[in-house]
Amino acid sequence: MYSRGLLPLLLSALISLVVATPVSHLDPTLSRVFDTTDKLPLPNQGNLRAHDPNILQYNGSFYLFKGGPHVPFFKATDLSGPWTKIGTVLDGDSVIHMGNRSRPWAPTTIERDGTFYCYYTLSWSGSRTSAIGVATTTTLDGSPWTDHGAMIHTGHGPGSQVWPFTITNAIDASFITDNSTGKSYLNYGSFWHDIWQLPLSDDLLSIENPKDPDAVQLTFIPHEKIKPEEGSWMSYHDGYYYAWFSHGQCCRFNEGFPARGMEYSIRVGRSRNVRGPFVDKENQLLLDGGGTIVYASNHGKVYAPGGIGVLAGNDTTPDILYYHYLNTSIGFTDADAHLGWNVLKHSDGWPFVVDGIVSTDSGAMEYLPNCFYLTMLMFSWLYIWS
Template identity: 70%
Template sequence: MLSNKLYTLALVLGAALFDIRGVGAAPASQGSWNSGLSQVYETTDRLPLPNLGNVIAHDPNIVQHDDHYYLFKGGHHVPIFKADHLSGPWVQIGTVLDANSIIDVGNRSRPWAPTTVFKDGTFYCYYTLSSPGSRDSAIGVATTTTLDGSPWKDHGAVIRTGLGEGSDVFPFTETNAIDASFITDQSSGKSYLNYGSFWHNIWQIPLSDDLLSIEAPKKPDAVQLTFMPDQHIRPEEGSWMSYHDGYYYTWFSRGKCCKFNPEKGGGFPDRGHEYNIRVGRSRDIRGPFVDKDGDSLLKGGGTIVYASNHGVVYAPGGLGVLAGNDSSPDILYYHYLNASIGFKDGDARLGWNVLNYQDGWPEVTSNSTVANANAAPILGLPSWLTILIGAHGQTSR
């Protein structure tokens, strides 16, 4: 079996070669890499390295539809990419918005953290408008019936916080309307929107049947999913909810997500306080949710599923879960920073791992074999490196 150190070297070299081919920023110098690592890493080799998505993405969202993968990410008018495999190649096919959002708040031209779902023949893309550190935020929604590059219809705001219509209603008076995710109750068919960050952390609200607005907007039936009590700053955001074998899983990112600046000697949090991916579960879609140790997510709980590892993967988060079926596993995907490339927000890469469930708790594995994504080469690598990485995957399963 190949050693983890050898595989780490292959990942570092492969990512650097991938960037040199023009897909991303040039690799950081050896000096800045070592400087960054010495500042931020208390790393582990226990977790497997990511399978490479071979695309730059921050807060990625992936939909599997008609034997293809569609990637949505924050950026100018919310770019959409298409691929046959999770490892790419990804080809941009259009944007969700064909102009600035009709919501007059924040970054109208560059929404972030999109979440797209397909229901009853329609795609719904929930997107975030805000600015860093602000609670003057909105979650908007746009729809289409095809993913062929045709225009979407922008329906405007679903919820607003800070300012704007409906922001004077609890819990919008205390929460932050960013990072939407979507879940449907397996029994009732009722759909919910999960959202939130920092301030009062993550909440869930019922959606109306058309999925374009919330139910009972003057008195929404809101429940809180996560909270970090007794802390002035509560860095939890980017929630996702999945369902597996009788349990609902609340996923979220905890820690500092971005604005790292090793070149200027700052911007890093204390070691272990960078983005990491956590989870709790409940039999009820509305909670309460507890972690593997039985600690409530409302009392700061959350089992770490993925975090910085191998001295090269830093601050993974902004996650989603692709649901599997009888013939394919669930997939955890996320963005992460490769320390050999850089720590800037624009350096974030798509990574993914197969999930295995032990006693009902999800764990990432080194498996890279998934339906429709089991034969794609790692782009930009010479054949010996592709074989090296492939061999590690084969011998580690």
């Protein structure tokens, strides 16, 4: 048996986990750059370094894809890991001869009728010469994928002279299917004219009518020279489609920090129609610079969250918002980005993040508030140490 004299120390340590440090006790210099608000919850830890993570829930497991050499992907039975590397999407460099073909960015992987489709980005930082490619497989066991090459080019390459590829940037692909019609769409875009949507062909390997695509714009900042909206995602909940995006500066913080609040934050608008128009909580069009902030820098610890995705829940499990973020005590390069996630709730049809965990059992998610979880942990420890 362990000494009961250790019990007060254990309780003290546990209380320190439950009670957040008041903002007033943080280093006052932090507030000059890092937002110290405690109105947003801290992330649940994904325990994996990842920039622009993408998570697919399939057959009782979570599969995480991230930018990196040949698009690495990992497997876990819980969102907090441990994550086991399974392999890479590409066997070598992309067949698209453009940009970072050995280290694609921002993958999005979906499953349809037993086939997995991974949409990935090739580009260079600050360049509009970009492409979105696609690779497929029928198994997630590390077997080779088939690289089908580019779906769209901007700046240079086949089809780049077709509108809207003449004005947009082909990065950060995401995917959505219309619940009513079954039609699937590709969302993409960045600082150049922000975020757009294109209908996909039935095979999901190309866009529909590439010489005259039925493109619609989803977000735009009309009166600013710099238009920092990218990293789109689209989700569906209770009759609404939600257009998510990252707003602000994502990277290069080693060269200096932007003004407070100008770093990445996660924003959203909604529409009854998958093609929009989308409005924010204040009824401002996303095409007119709107976007409700759902998650942003907080506690002086979490900085520039973005690169988002949403795992859809159901009648008994919650939606999950996941993203990458920088820990101010660790570093500010892409390699320092960590996976974080929070439970999403809705009020009057608008999503917000809450403090809580998700326990997983063969992929089944169950929401528990952190206070409940820590209380159960405390009683468990009391029993063990008694």
